[in-house]
Amino acid sequence: MSGRRAAGWSVVRELLVLAGLGAGISAAAAVALVAAAGWSGSVWWSAIAATVVAGGLAWVVARAVRHRRRRRGRLGGRRVLSRPVVGPVALLAVTAMVSLTWAWPGVGRLAPATVPGVTFLTRPDGTRLAVHVTRAASATMPPLVVVHGGPGVADMAHDVPVFADLATDRDVYVYDQIGTGASSRLVDPTGYTTERAVQDLEAVRAFTGADRIALLGHSWGALIVAAYLSDHPDRVAAVVFSAPGALPDSGGHVVPGDPTVRLSAGERARLYARLAWPRNLFAYALTAVDPQVAHAVASDAEMDRRFAAVYGDTTPALFCDPHLTDMLGTSGVGYYANQVPQLHPDNPGIDRSRLASVTAPVLVIKPACDYVSWRTAAEYLDVFPTARMVLLPDTGHQAYLERPDAYSQLVGDFLAGRALPLPVQNGQTIPPGYRGTR
DSSP, rough: OOOHHHHHHHHHHHHHHHHHHHHHHHHHHHHHHHHHHHOOOOHHHHHHHHHHHHHHHHHHHHHHHHHHHHTTTTOOOTTTGGGGTHHHHHHHHHHHHHHHHHEEEOSSSOOOOOOEEEEEOOOSSOOOOOEEEEEEEOOSSSSSEOOEEEEEEEHHHHHHHHHHGGSSSSEEEEOOOTTSSTTTTOOSGGOOOOHHHHHHHHHHHHHTTTTSSSEEEEHHHHHHHHHHHHHHGGGGGEEEEEEEEOOTTTSSSSOOGGGGGGSSHHHHHHHHHTTHHHHHHHHHHHHHOHHHHHHHHHHHHHHHHHHHHHHHHHHHGGSSGGGGGGGSSOOOOOOOHHHHHHHOOOOOOOOOHHTTTTOOOEEEEETOOOOOOOHHHHHHHHHHTEEEEEEETTTTTTTHHSHHHHHHHHHHHHHOOOOOOSSSOOOOOTTTTTOOOO
16 A cells, blocks of 8 residues: 555656746747847747757756656656657657646637727728717817827727716817727737827827817826827817826836836735736736747737736726726726837827927816826926826726716816816825825
């Protein structure tokens, strides 16, 4: 009986050794693939590098184990790794199975929520922007164009009903930026730049038929609006920066906010576990070294689906009340439109001296529970001489979804030139009601 138990334990140990070595070789192959992608920019050379590394390591490790056991006199018939041919083949088989965790793309496709009344604006490269227009009964004021945040996070199904309330004396345009929602994905992911975003916004402006428009930039969208103002200050009648993200520093770098600071320990653990899944880590690493190779290996359909799950894990951080996450849609996200601008940022080319000469009225809305720092919003007061900032109570980053009535009243009063319903903040003093990141 003890002999059988010993033999069984020997088999278990052999399997554990196989699994451990296979996992190690698989990880080395993944690293080799990513490194080759950064060096060659070629999917084929990257695949060859991974194959050579995996095959070479399996052969070397199996021979080393066999030699070690032979020297110790432990070469037994039960030990798979000790067999000259079977050992490397078994290791490669285990490596291949483990590699499915980072090489297998999975199945399924993410379909953005359908929004009635969407039209498509075709760009010169053949790509299309999804645009929704809410018409005012009597449009006497410049149209309002809403620029969503992210980057790469569109939610037209939830945004349109809220911003439609502002279509009293002006038409309201909500559009999905390129690479998000119902808009086209780019064949070359390196095309997701601030310059492209500004060009698309100008195309939407031209689509409105108006010489001047009002702009509302939410979160990352505030950066796009600022870049647009730098290029086209004469085409903007009024500006709203809603929960604005950081403006680029003197070197052109943008430091994004961190929503995890407002997640509970359990929520962070769930998010990190998803991010640490081998396929997610692998795709992220590839995107960091070469977005084009990443795009060839991990498609838009796959990565949008994966990013939607990651984004969904962060949604409790976007509200004052974390139980309101069902008010936010996650089906309009675009992975490459999100990651490329952050991993490979272009210099937005924002001329602060030109922004300082903007005469259009500017409103900065700072939610009371925002994960983006107070100082980030206050910087807009330093850049725009006409800017006024207000604190919107009991709202998180997605303020317009959490308190749509109060938000619409605030923006509507500002655009109409009426007195604001909330006190103006000086930016230097953090008011007592602020519960967000300082």
